[in-house]
Amino acid sequence: KLPLPPGPKKLPLVGNLLDIPRERQWEAYHKWSEELNSDIIHLDAAGTSIVVLSSMEAIRDLFEQRSSLYSGRLRLPMVVELMGWDFAFPFITYGKRSHRRLFHETFNRSAAKQFHPQETAAVHEVLRRFLQNPHDIMGHFRHMAGALIMDIAYGIKVLPSDDPYIQMVEQAVHNLSNASIPGAFLVDIFPALKYVPSWFPGAGFKRKAKEWRKGVREVLEKPFQETKRNIVRQSCLNQFKSLIKGVAATMYSAGADTTVSALGTFVLAMLANPEAQRKAQDEIDSVIGPGNLPDFADEPSLPYVAARSFDGEMLHLLVRLNLKIRIINIHGNFIAFPHYITVDDEYRGYRIPAGSLVIGNTWAILHDKEVYADPHTFNPERFLLDGKLDPAVRDPETAAFGFGRRICPARHMASASIWIAVASMLAAFDIKNAVDEDGKEVKPSFEYSSTGVVS
Numbered sequence: 146k147l148p149l150p151p152g153p154k155k156l157p158l159v160g161n162l163l164d165i166p167r168e169r170q171w172e173a174y175h176k177w178s179e180e181l182n183s184d185i186i187h188l189d190a191a192g193t194s195i196v197v198l199s200s201m202e203a204i205r206d207l208f209e210q211r212s213s214l215y216s217g218r219l220r221l222p223m224v225v226e227l228m229g230w231d232f233a234f235p236f237i238t239y240g241k242r243s244h245r246r247l248f249h250e251t252f253n254r255s256a257a258k259q260f261h262p263q264e265t266a267a268v269h270e271v272l273r274r275f276l277q278n279p280h281d282i283m284g285h286f287r288h289m290a291g292a293l294i295m296d297i298a299y300g301i302k303v304l305p306s307d308d309p310y311i312q313m314v315e316q317a318v319h320n321l322s323n324a325s326i327p328g329a330f331l332v333d334i335f336p337a338l339k340y341v342p343s344w345f346p347g348a349g350f351k352r353k354a355k356e357w358r359k360g361v362r363e364v365l366e367k368p369f370q371e372t373k374r375n376i377v378r379q380s381c382l383n384q385f386k387s388l389i390k391g392v393a394a395t396m397y398s399a400g401a402d403t404t405v406s407a408l409g410t411f412v413l414a415m416l417a418n419p420e421a422q423r424k425a426q427d428e429i430d431s432v433i434g435p436g437n438l439p440d441f442a443d444e445p446s447l448p449y450v451a452a453r454s455f456d457g458e459m460l461h462l463l464v465r466l467n468l469k470i471r472i473i474n475i476h477g478n479f480i481a482f483p484h485y486i487t488v489d490d491e492y493r494g495y496r497i498p499a500g501s502l503v504i505g506n507t508w509a510i511l512h513d514k515e516v517y518a519d520p521h522t523f524n525p526e527r528f529l530l531d532g533k534l535d536p537a538v539r540d541p542e543t544a545a546f547g548f549g550r551r552i553c554p555a556r557h558m559a560s561a562s563i564w565i566a567v568a569s570m571l572a573a574f575d576i577k578n579a580v581d582e583d584g585k586e587v588k589p590s591f592e593y594s595s596t597g598v599v600s
């Protein structure tokens with residue numbers, strides 16, 4: 146009998162379906178939350194109950210304190226059951242703990258350091274590629290993210306271009322993004338449709354799923370089989386075969402686009418903020434000396450140097466924190482990754498209905514005016530107090546990688562690879578707009594697309 150959390154007015158049948166924009170939903174959620182003066186709001190998308198949380202307090206109360214209730218995922222019949230992504234735990238409810246555990250053992254804060262050499266090598270390779278061809282920045286980032294994951298997951302060194310593994314996985318992830326656009330396939334709304342035979346009129350989705358499934362099987366099997374051939378201790382591998390296979394193949398689907406999007410956004414942030422770029426470069430030069438490239442051995446010394454120099458803080462913050470704000474602000478809303486609750490719950494006198502999608506609005510958290518004054522401005526100085534890192538200012542990483550039990554299990558490795566990429570790019574290059582034949586600057590054209598899993 147408790148009321149639902151407040152929300153915009155609902156129409157009969159369709160509820161708020163017509164109010165929810167197709168793009169940048171997080172901004173609409175944030176606006177409603179402000180208008181209704183509530184950090185918890187409720188929406189009804191033609192029968193699908195959606196609860197959006199816009200404060201760290203509500204997120205901690207539900208995703209952390211009540212994590213046993215709030216760690217599910219929405220059932221995705223097209224992706225998981227028909228296309229065969231059932232090995233990828235990001236898409237399934239909180240089962241497969243062995244998969245998560247293996248991920249954690251591999252990528253926890255101290256274990257993640259074992260990948261520093263691969264990350265450094267991948268970044269040096271990308272620097273060479275920029276030098277040879279500065280016109281395909283995103284292509285180089287994509288190659289870097291793919292090469293790094295193939296190396297970490299399988300020990301496979303990919304080809305410099307047209308690598309068959311990267312092509313295969315990119316295609317599968319592309320199909321995955323298309324299939325996870327909400328409402329794209331009726332079978333996600335009526336799961337029983339999955340039993341319709343493929344020849345049945347209107348069952349085109351089954352034929353599509355079958356074709357896409359072949360690609361998913363290849364992603365699961367091909368690199369794994371090559372690795373198996375390369376490994377001497379096969380008996381050990383056999384014992385955990387399906388576990389390792391599933392976890393390795395999950396890495397690409399969860400890790401490639403995220404890293405590429407973050408680095409692409411970094412380049413845009415640098416084009417828009419030449420002053421911040423200059424300061425960061427000056428600091429790198431003064432810490433590691435001109436002509437050298439940073440490596441992880443420099444990392445511990447940077448905060449120390451940073452604590453004594455404003456510009457040092459700038460670099461440290463720019464690279465570690467504030468960039469992430471911009472990056473995550475813009476791209477970090479994983480619309481296909483809401484949490485899901487299967488039982489009724491009560492919070493602050495409101496009813497959270499069973500079967501609700503529960504979304505932690507990262508964007509709202511990272512644009513909270515109370516925490517980050519003037520939140521739309523790129524301003525590394527917001528993290529400083531008396532030239533030092535201000536511990537009172539919230540670290541964006543507390544929200545950028547998700548929440549509770551489903552928090553990104555690769556966050557330390559992801560953060561490290563972005564750090565080394567950003568620091569090395571700043572050390573080696575000036576990031577500037579291209580110039581046309583008449584010597585005029587060409588402003589980059591770009592568009593953030595928010596369909597699929599990652600913007």
Ligand code: HEM
Nearest residue numbers: 234235396399400403404407546547548551552553555559
């Ligand atoms: C900039 C880089 C990255 C960002 C911003 C990021 C962010 C996220 C976010 C927001 C989630 C959802 C958390 C939630 O449901 O509350 C997530 C989940 C996940 N991420 Fe990342 N991630 C990044 C890189 C990576 C990489 C490189 C890998 C793998 C090598 C990875 C593996 C995963 C996995 C497996 C999950 C699913 C966890 C689960 O459902 O239990 N991520 N990530």
